[in-house]
Amino acid sequence: MNTPYLDRIRRIFSDVFQVPIETVTPQSSPDTIPNWDSLQHLNLVLALEEEFHIQFTPEEIEQLLSVELVAALLDEKRVASEVS
């Protein structure tokens, strides 16, 4: 997996969930991060929106369940915004 955002996403996961950045992998998800509850999920969404200057729809928010899913969605959205 290779996206320009990966390190920035990992940094945000590390900050929001307060886990060392070395432990954050593309597969990090609610199953591997015990601290990931609905409130932290909202914090994650807000932190990602701030960092990347985007807005997620409610449907997208439900998909943001791992580092790679976040990266994939960002790729998609970034492509979309570049086209428009």
Next chain:
Amino acid sequence: MSAPDREQLRRQIDLDMEAGRFAAAQASLERLWRAHPSAALAGYLSSRYDRLREHRNFRPCRVAVLRSFTVEPVLPLLRAEAWTRGLDVTVQAGGFNACAQELLDAASWVYGFAPDAVILAVGTQDAAPELWDGFTELREDGARGVADRVVQDFEAWIAAFRSRSQADLVVHTLEVPARPVRGILDAQSARGQADFIQEINRGLRRIAAETSGVHVLDYDALVAAQGRANWRDEQRWAAVKLPMRAEGMLALAAEWVRYLCPITGRVAKVLVTDLDNTLWGGVAGEDGPGGIQVNRDHSGIAWWNVQRALLDIKRRGILLAIASKNNRQDVVEVFRQNSGMPLGWDDFTAERINWQDKAASLREIAAELNLGLDSLAFLDDNPAERELLRSELPEVTVIELPDSPLGFAAAIRQCPLLERLSLSAEDADRGRHYAEQRERAAALAGASSLEDYYRSLAQRVEIAPVEAATMARAAQLTQKTNQFNLTTRRYSEQGLAALAETAGWNVYTVRVEDRFGDNGLVGVILTQTAGETCEIEAFLLSCRVISRTVETAMLSFLAAESRARGLAALRGWFLPTAKNAPASDCYRRHGFELLSETEGGSYWVLDLTRADVACPEWIEMKARGGRNTESMTTVRAMPAEHVERASLS
């Protein structure tokens, strides 16, 4: 600060923490947050401050947020912002739209939580939904009815809260919509949608003015300052009841901290400023008095605004001082030849204009004004000077400035340590008090003996039971006095008022005047009668009047007053702190005997059947007994021209 710089700073912070350089780590965390505050960074700060907390001094502050909307994502931002201002906030949010029960029910979690501050954050949509989106269906009397009902609700909640808690209450105003539902029609009538919402806000201000410890946070103005159009996020409001975007959350967290700082007494008392390129554009020594820039034109407006901001802050009771690397005569010339500037030479209470490093200058200024370094805020356009201060004197609050001087004034005005919740007459007059203090110091230097000096001061001391008009100042003194304070017990205005009403308790205030001027209200005594003993619970004097035998007059008053009430002894603790050594021998000097001594302090007694404390002959004292006495002790009459000054607040 660029992203790689921030990563670098993070690595440095971890290195500093591992090596035990906690002050440096704290300064870097603060810089990181100021440069780029965000939800993610708040998580990072939280993990680091959890480790810093035991090594650095933070003021604890418990906050309950009662709300009608989602505040959870704001809470980590609040804690991060508070940490960078020296506060360690423990915060809990109430249930959605549960404010009424939470305030009215004496058994609610709010009271058990023992908060220092309660924030009442209710949105217009929840408090007055009819005014928010049903306004076109309302007739004028209907709208008025809604506004009245909302104000009455708030009044009942706040009254219940005040009767059950001594915590400070911060109540949000209601927000006006970005676009009134009647369009431009709304602006045509005095009875429009916006006006009815503001009517509620006027009601909240009235309630706050009538209730001690209740403060209004102008949420509507906060929304407007961020831009109403940019504030709301309708989608997120619908999905998770979060009304605002990320920038709004940061602004709200910062606004809360502007209240929490003065509520917890985390305040700067002196603003020490640099001169060249901070107070004016250019360099006094090179450009000369006529060449510096400070005016209302584009060339000097930035510095004009800085001076205006400093003048406004001075009128809040904050002292101004100068720390500048310059030739003193050059600076004096600048002030002499630019008399049209907002600030004049006389506006500064202390100055160090020399070529020594600024850490040394700030240390000297703190010593001269008899204040701790944590009472100082520092303003300098030069990042290197700010950095030096941060590392040399981490107790000093360094105001972070943007690169452009046009942003300086706003940065100064945003510093929460310069906020005040109310102004006493003493605050507004503080600069004058210190000028008189300098004349006193000169008198002391010129006197042949201490006794001569005391006589030359011609002090008049007035001791009286605390009253509504003096309550705020008395509470402020208990919170701010560190040096001549025998027990260092802190009381809120509400707490003090409650004690003054409690049977057996007496709260006295001490006012001191001398030939150089009125020192104002400078001392507080709290006593509790226990059997035949008068227990001294608190006994303190502002540093403005220490070492002038005023404490002897105060003890002589207590002795006379207690004897008149048939009591047999005065007793009191001396509880040592890092700062109250000047008061350590107070009881011993006045003939008290040591009853017991523990690790925490020493307990003293004066047997009134065998001993007494005499009022020094150089002090003219007028005293009124407390509620629990009938006697009136007048040692010598106060001059008739001594009138009570009204409190500004």
